[in-house]
Every structure is written in structure tokens, then in C-alpha cells.
Amino acid sequence: MDFTRDETQEAIAQVATGLLDRDLEGDALWRAFAEADLLTLALPERLGGEGLSVTDVGALLTEVGRSAAVIPALATLGFGVLPLVALGDERQQGELLSGLADGRTFTAALAEPGRPFPAPPSVTAVAEGSDYLVTGCVVAVPYAEGAHRILVPTDVGVVLVQPGSDGVSLTPTPSSSGSPEFAVTFDGARGELLAGGPEAVQQLYRIALASIGAVADGLLSGATLLAGGHLATRQQFGKPLATFQAVAQQIADVYVTSRTLHVSALSASWRVSQGLDAQDDLDVMAYWIAAEVPAAMQVLHHLHGGIGVDVTYPLHRYYSTAKDLARLVGGASYRLDLVGARCSSI
The missing domain is CATH 1.20.140.10 (Butyryl-CoA Dehydrogenase, subunit A, domain 3)
Structure with missing residues (x-):
């Protein structure tokens, strides 16, 4: 395979590098990313995006890493936007991703206590009408408190949960970088099924x-x-x-x-x-x-x-x-x- 970046990836990297070189930090840098439309690159064209791939968005994430910028780019794009585009239907994508241009953030629960990337997850989800009631505990969830939705792996598939919902408890936990991270306990928290099944x-x-x-x-x-x-x-x-x-x-x-x-x-x-x-x-x-x-x-x-x-x-x-x-x-x-x-x- 050819490991050279294509023109699109080079353009993404150049825009990101230009913003990262401006010595902005935190919320100011995140707003600049949103204003430059860097957060909507993976969105389908019908939602105003470019329909770019995991590798294309990876060019942006690589530049964020190259500057060691402490912003929710990995959580929002890698754990949220890209999975939402891959797994969500048109309605879900339209409702959830419309706020990205304003800096909306997402995250995912990728670890249970002592079980990174658990397969199968021990977190349970029980159907109640059109919703699912989620119960279980997850750890090391980055930027959970301010996220629009948390993508939660469960025994029935991936469920979307609002961090401020009833039945959701967030406990701050330390990280080496100082970026916000949480242990999250779900006690019958109401959520929406994003996609069902272990796949x-x-x-x-x-x-x-x-x-x-x-x-x-x-x-x-x-x-x-x-x-x-x-x-x-x-x-x-x-x-x-x-x-x-x-x-x-x-x-x-x-x-x-x-x-x-x-x-x-x-x-x-x-x-x-x-x-x-x-x-x-x-x-x-x-x-x-x-x-x-x-x-x-x-x-x-x-x-x-x-x-x-x-x-x-x-x-x-x-x-x-x-x-x-x-x-x-x-x-x-x-x-x-x-x-x-x-x-x-x-």
C-alpha cells in the first residue's frame, strides 16, 4: 500500500497545523477547529460534510497528537462521530451530528473495571418501549461530563446515553495528561439503541x-x-x-x-x-x-x-x-x- 497522504489528507493536515500553531488552548482551540469545519469532515454530504473516511480523519487526529493538544478531538471524532456515521441511521445522524459545527462533543465507554474493550460487555440494556434501560459500570470515559451523548457498548449493541440523564452517575477520575476523565455508573439510565448486535x-x-x-x-x-x-x-x-x-x-x-x-x-x-x-x-x-x-x-x-x-x-x-x-x-x-x-x- 502507498503510505503517502493524498491531497485531501494533506489539506486537512495543513489546516489543522495552522490552527495548532496559533498557540490556542482548550476551548479556544476547539472553537477554532469547529469554525474551520474540521469537526464535520466525516459527515455525509447531505449533512454538510465531506463523507471522509477513518483514514482521512486520522490525518487530523495525527496532527492533534503531533502537537499534544489537550482537546476532545479523539473522543469526539474517533469515539463519537466516526462510529455514529458508520452505525447510525439517517435520522440519528441528522439529529445528533447537527451540532458539530458549534463544537458539540461526543465520547464512548470503551472499558469496564478490569476489562478494556469488553467482549461481550457486561453492561446490560433492557428494552422499554422505543428506549433501552442501561445498567452497569464503565471507566476511563474521556470528556464524559460535557458530551452530548456517550456511546455505550452493551449486551444488545451500542446504546446512546445522555450523561445528564436520570440514572447516570459520573465520578471524576485522574488522568496523566490532566484531561477530564470519568467513571460512569448506569442505573436503569434511559438510552437509544444506535445499532444492535455484537458486530x-x-x-x-x-x-x-x-x-x-x-x-x-x-x-x-x-x-x-x-x-x-x-x-x-x-x-x-x-x-x-x-x-x-x-x-x-x-x-x-x-x-x-x-x-x-x-x-x-x-x-x-x-x-x-x-x-x-x-x-x-x-x-x-x-x-x-x-x-x-x-x-x-x-x-x-x-x-x-x-x-x-x-x-x-x-x-x-x-x-x-x-x-x-x-x-x-x-x-x-x-x-x-x-x-x-x-x-x-x-
Whole structure:
């Protein structure tokens, strides 16, 4: 496959980079993304979007990761908009996605206590009229409090729940990056079925994982570029740090990790976009995120010396976000078990 971005993806990346270079933060940056129509790219043309794919939107998420921007792009686009377009009917899409131009956010519940990407989910949904009553507990739900809807995997499929509904309890939980994250308890909370069956749940998981991979790709690439600039300009014994053999070897190892993740993330995203079997690629990519990305970030901290742990220097945003993503995909041991199980079944 050709890993070069096409014209559309390049245009998306250039617009995103231009906004990210304006030193906007938080809500101001999110509003700028909305005003630039970056949040509606995946919407069907009938809703004013471009009908772009998971890979196309991934180009945007990669640039968000490359700047380590703390905005709800991954939660809204990767966990919300793309699954809604893939699974929702025309009525649901029209009602739910109409507010994206104004900065509406979404998120998904991808983990239960001790069970990342649970299959089958232990959260239950019981039909009552045209609605479903959802009961269960989920954790590590990013940006849940302000989300328009939470996409909840249940035993009957993916259900849409409003975070402010009766029967929904949100408990703030810590994240490494400081971005808002919640444990959510549903006690007969009323919701709407987005799509039924276990395949709908798996489709949500595939799109979410591919989107996580896009962010992680940009994250490690951006941190590597940051370290490379530091090593080229910081001098010791009258020479740039980059000229020392041990330093050059370590940054080269990180570069190899970064490029490997790039290939893995793009391959997984492309297969998801094309409707091909992507599980092998997603499992390998997720293991790389959980095991190799945090280790690479530790090396970059080491290469920066004391400045690397200074919270006024941007490297800490890359490392803390990388730890959040590694936790979100389930950790290295869990991901290695999945890869091993697939290898042993060949």
C-alpha cells in the first residue's frame, strides 16, 4: 500500500497545523477547529460534510497528537462521530451530528473495571418501549461530563446515553495528561439503541482503536521532533549533543519505533476504512502503543535531561498523553496476550 497522504489528507493536515500553531488552548482551540469545519469532515454530504473516511480523519487526529493538544478531538471524532456515521441511521445522524459545527462533543465507554474493550460487555440494556434501560459500570470515559451523548457498548449493541440523564452517575477520575476523565455508573439510565448486535460493538472498537493509533502516531512523531531539535542545539563540551554516539543511537532507536508505529497505525486505519479484516493490524498497533511508545517517551525524557521533567516544557504533555493512551488500550500485558492468542490460532 502507498503510505503517502493524498491531497485531501494533506489539506486537512495543513489546516489543522495552522490552527495548532496559533498557540490556542482548550476551548479556544476547539472553537477554532469547529469554525474551520474540521469537526464535520466525516459527515455525509447531505449533512454538510465531506463523507471522509477513518483514514482521512486520522490525518487530523495525527496532527492533534503531533502537537499534544489537550482537546476532545479523539473522543469526539474517533469515539463519537466516526462510529455514529458508520452505525447510525439517517435520522440519528441528522439529529445528533447537527451540532458539530458549534463544537458539540461526543465520547464512548470503551472499558469496564478490569476489562478494556469488553467482549461481550457486561453492561446490560433492557428494552422499554422505543428506549433501552442501561445498567452497569464503565471507566476511563474521556470528556464524559460535557458530551452530548456517550456511546455505550452493551449486551444488545451500542446504546446512546445522555450523561445528564436520570440514572447516570459520573465520578471524576485522574488522568496523566490532566484531561477530564470519568467513571460512569448506569442505573436503569434511559438510552437509544444506535445499532444492535455484537458486530456493532466490534465496529465501535475497531474505529476507536484506529483513531487512538492515529493520535499515538502523531504523538511519538512530535515528541521525537522536539527531542531532535533540542539535541541539535544544546551543547556539551562545545559540541551539539546530537554528535555524541550514544545520544545518536538512542534517538535513532526512538525514530525506528516512531516509524514502525506510523506504518502499523496507517495500515490498521486503511483496513478499517476499506471494510477489510483489520484485527491483526489493530492488535499489533495497540501492543506497540502500550509497550513501545511509553518506553520511547522515557528515552526522550532522558535525552532532554532535567528540562524534560519541567512542566513548563512541552515534553511532559507528550509523555502524559502517551501514558493515558497506553492505559486506554489495556496495557502491554493485555495487548501481548491478544497478539499471542492470534498467533497461536494461525
